[in-house]
Amino acid sequence: MKRIRILVFNAALGVLDYRVPEGKPVEHGSVVIAPLGPRQVLGIVWEAERLSAQEVPESKLRPILEVLPVPPIPERLRRLIEWTADYYCAPLASVARMALGSMAALRGGGTTTEYRLTGMEPARLTPQRAAALDALQGEQASIKELAELASVSDGVLRGMVGAGLLEPVTVDLDRPYPRADPGFAVPELSEGQQAAADVFVEAVRTPRFAPFLLDGVTGSGKTETYFEAVAEALRLNRQVLVLLPEIALTENFLRRFEHRFGVSPILWHSSLKSSERRRAWRSIVLGDAQVVVGARSALFLPYAHLGLIIVDEAHEISFKQDDGVRYNARDVAVMRAKFEAFPVILASATPALETMQLAEAGVYRKIDLPARFGGAQLPDIQIVDLRQEAPERGKWLAPRLVEEMKARLARGEQSLLFLNRRGYAPLTLCRHCGYRFQCPNCTAWLVEHRFSQRLACHHCGHEVPVPEACPECGTGDCLVACGPGVERIADEVAEILPEARVALVTSDTMNTAEAMNEFVAKAENKAIDVIVGTQLVTKGYHFPELTLVGVVDADLGLEGGDLRAAERTYQQVAQVAGRAGRGEKPGEVLIQTRHPEASVIAALAAGDRDAFYAAEIEARRDANAPPFGRWAAIIVSSEDQAEAKAAARTIGGTAPNLPDMLVLGPAPAPLSLLRGRHRFRLLINAKRSAELQRVLREWLEPLQFPRGVRVHIDVDPYSFV
Numbered sequence: 207m208k209r210i211r212i213l214v215f216n217a218a219l220g221v222l223d224y225r226v227p228e229g230k231p232v233e234h235g236s237v238v239i240a241p242l243g244p245r246q247v248l249g250i251v252w253e254a255e256r257l258s259a260q261e262v263p264e265s266k267l268r269p270i271l272e273v274l275p276v277p278p279i280p281e282r283l284r285r286l287i288e289w290t291a292d293y294y295c296a297p298l299a300s301v302a303r304m305a306l307g308s309m310a311a312l313r314g315g316g317t318t319t320e321y322r323l324t325g326m327e328p329a330r331l332t333p334q335r336a337a338a339l340d341a342l343q344g345e346q347a348s349i350k351e352l353a354e355l356a357s358v359s360d361g362v363l364r365g366m367v368g369a370g371l372l373e374p375v376t377v378d379l380d381r382p383y384p385r386a387d388p389g390f391a392v393p394e395l396s397e398g399q400q401a402a403a404d405v406f407v408e409a410v411r412t413p414r415f416a417p418f419l420l421d422g423v424t425g426s427g428k429t430e431t432y433f434e435a436v437a438e439a440l441r442l443n444r445q446v447l448v449l450l451p452e453i454a455l456t457e458n459f460l461r462r463f464e465h466r467f468g469v470s471p472i473l474w475h476s477s478l479k480s481s482e483r484r485r486a487w488r489s490i491v492l493g494d495a496q497v498v499v500g501a502r503s504a505l506f507l508p509y510a511h512l513g514l515i516i517v518d519e520a521h522e523i524s525f526k527q528d529d530g531v532r533y534n535a536r537d538v539a540v541m542r543a544k545f546e547a548f549p550v551i552l553a554s555a556t557p558a559l560e561t562m563q564l565a566e567a568g569v570y571r572k573i574d575l576p577a578r579f580g581g582a583q584l585p586d587i588q589i590v591d592l593r594q595e596a597p598e599r600g601k602w603l604a605p606r607l608v609e610e611m612k613a614r615l616a617r618g619e620q621s622l623l624f625l626n627r628r629g630y631a632p633l634t635l636c637r638h639c640g641y642r643f644q645c646p647n648c649t650a651w652l653v654e655h656r657f658s659q660r661l662a663c664h665h666c667g668h669e670v671p672v673p674e675a676c677p678e679c680g681t682g683d684c685l686v687a688c689g690p691g692v693e694r695i696a697d698e699v700a701e702i703l704p705e706a707r708v709a710l711v712t713s714d715t716m717n718t719a720e721a722m723n724e725f726v727a728k729a730e731n732k733a734i735d736v737i738v739g740t741q742l743v744t745k746g747y748h749f750p751e752l753t754l755v756g757v758v759d760a761d762l763g764l765e766g767g768d769l770r771a772a773e774r775t776y777q778q779v780a781q782v783a784g785r786a787g788r789g790e791k792p793g794e795v796l797i798q799t800r801h802p803e804a805s806v807i808a809a810l811a812a813g814d815r816d817a818f819y820a821a822e823i824e825a826r827r828d829a830n831a832p833p834f835g836r837w838a839a840i841i842v843s844s845e846d847q848a849e850a851k852a853a854a855r856t857i858g859g860t861a862p863n864l865p866d867m868l869v870l871g872p873a874p875a876p877l878s879l880l881r882g883r884h885r886f887r888l889l890i891n892a893k894r895s896a897e898l899q900r901v902l903r904e905w906l907e908p909l910q911f912p913r914g915v916r917v918h919i920d921v922d923p924y925s926f927v
């Protein structure tokens with residue numbers, strides 16, 4: 207009999223010892239099922255010397271029940287999991303869990319039945335059947351999924367099976383994906399692109415850690431360039447992971463990928479159907495999956511032979527996860543490349559300051575693409591000082607911007623208005639008594655959405671219909687909308703340019719891949735004149751006829767005053783500006799602001815990126831902020847305000863007094879109420895030399911709190927609310 211140590215997927219239990227029969231060893235990394243009291247738990251066999259467990263005498267050890275039929279989690283991934291848990295002060299089991307797919311994926315095997323059209327076309331059809339026949343061309347899926355696709359009931363489709371219009375097909379759940387072809391459609395690269403591609407290709411051939419920053423202006427063809435690295439990995443039969451910030455970007459990306467390599471890549475994100483998740487996971491683990499395109503959760507999967515990671519739009523803050531394990535996928539991607547010895551490419555037109563600094567320090571190799579592809583020029587950027595060129599009363603677009611939009615419409619060109627605020631208005635109040643609609647669960651106003659005719663909280667999802675009368679004073683017809691959201695801007699455009707075809711692009715209107723595809727197709731076919739959108743429109747798109755970008759309120763992001771406000775504003779505006787003039791016609795950008803003197807606005811207007819980065823880096827150095835110093839936040843919350851406050855005080859009161867660490871707070875969080883929980887924050891500012899994680903653990907681990915209190919550590923925080 208042999209003792210083995212298992213990391214079980216139960217954060218409270220963590221690590222337990224079991225036994226296996228002598229002569230039947232179980233490899234480290236194996237995924238197993240073990241008994242736990244009357245229940246069963248899933249776990250991973252771990253090196254005993256790396257994890258401490260409660261001492262249990264040999265005689266009490268229970269045997270494991272089953273070793274699941276999947277390859278063991280590789281050693282280098284186990285080391286990455288340990289590093290991540292350690293660095294982000296997260297439970298090891300929570301990190302390890304991100305490597306696994308569903309239970310079904312762990313078992314594998316089996317078949318399922320899907321349905322497809324037979325090709326039969328009867329002369330007479332019910333309208334529903336006719337619609338289904340139309341919608342299901344080329345589709346194959348379960349009855350339930352097809353019914354959803356065609357917007358008809360299951361019953362209609364079952365009837366169609368009976369009538370011979372649909373036929374069942376038996377499919378292997380783990381069937382392989384079609385193979386990508388590195389030579390499918392090789393583009394002709396510009397000289398600069400070719401030089402960059404050559405460097406990447408060479409790096410892919412060399413099994414060594416090599417981090418790159420691909421720093422290319424918007425429209426320079428970063429994607430085409432790193433696709434050459436992907437092609438080389440395909441030729442060498444190494445797997446590639448492309449991390450993208452947002453799932454909305456994926457559709458656009460998939461088309462480009464398919465165009466280059468002949469097939470779709472394998473997708474990995476949180477809203478995959480369970481059959482897709484299982485198939486993808488198995489092919490990743492077994493090594494058949496060639497290229498995986500995914501959101502950050504794709505990062506911890508146990509690829510059989512990963513040889514390249516690309517983090518596209520690497521500056522995006524959505525790579526930072528803000529619940530569960532609070533990790534930054536961009537940074538962990540670099541660590542994974544280091545542990546597994548292969549290249550990683552961070553691509554961006556507006557790199558994060560941290561990334562830029564590492565490139566300047568020579569840690570990352572910086573590869574530049576300074577010019578747009580095909581001779582397109584970067585747009586001309588101008589400032590509209592709202593104090594001097596005020597919009598009409600109750601309007602948000604300055605006369606100059608309106609004139610430029612009219613000119614575009616007359617010429618058949620497109621305009622884009624950017625405002626990073628969903629809904630119609632961020633605040634609704636009663637004209638009579640001053641009552642303001644506030645979320646009962648959060649420190650936040652309710653945002654009016656005209657389309658859905660509801661007031662909604664963007665933090666917790668609380669929603670109410672817009673009432674007829676004020677709930678406080680009962681006066682009818684007295685509610686006023688304060689401030690603009692994108693819906694309100696779209697209304698304003700419809701008023702000024704009644705003949706224009708306007709598209710509203712927000713997460714509320716573009717909530718499915720179909721909606722997104724339809725929008726992109728329309729914009730490309732010039733069936734849209736004006737696009738009004740949130741940050742969803744700032745990246746990835748390439749509409750050659752788009753020649754004007756208006757930034758409705760450049761000051762919006764600067765208000766909160768958090769550490770990265772200026773950087774984020776710079777990135778957002780530069781990214782959205784980058785949508786203009788990507789074709790043959792030159793682009794123009796108008797930035798509306800009340801603070802033209804702010805350094806970030808001035809840098810944008812002057813097109814002086816280097817000056818902005820240089821000034822911002824100096825400011826960070828002075829403040830001992832990242833990347834020079836380090837930050838960590840402690841967030842304390844409870845449904846009971848007094849309890850949360852007391853816990854936060856206990857933490858503040860036991861703070862270590864160290865020369866290389868400053869502890870600020872506790873203070874009520876800006877979002878002091880979130881989803882019904884009262885929140886307090888502490889912020890730690892440490893010198894790079896400080897052993898931040900060790901100090902945090904030794905400080906917090908001995909403390910005891912009431913059951914209702916939650917304490918979260920956020921290392922390298924991006925959110926300060």
Ligand code: ADP
Pocket residue numbers: 393394395396399422423424425426427428429430579746748
């Ligand atoms: P970026 O991501 O750097 O903003 P993209 O990769 O989106 O730029 O490229 C901008 C546009 O130029 C895309 O439509 C792309 O297909 C096109 N493009 C870039 N490089 C080439 C090339 N070498 N051959 C053909 N088209 C290219």
Ligand code: ZN
Pocket residue numbers: 645646647648650663664665666667668881
């Ligand atoms: Zn809320």
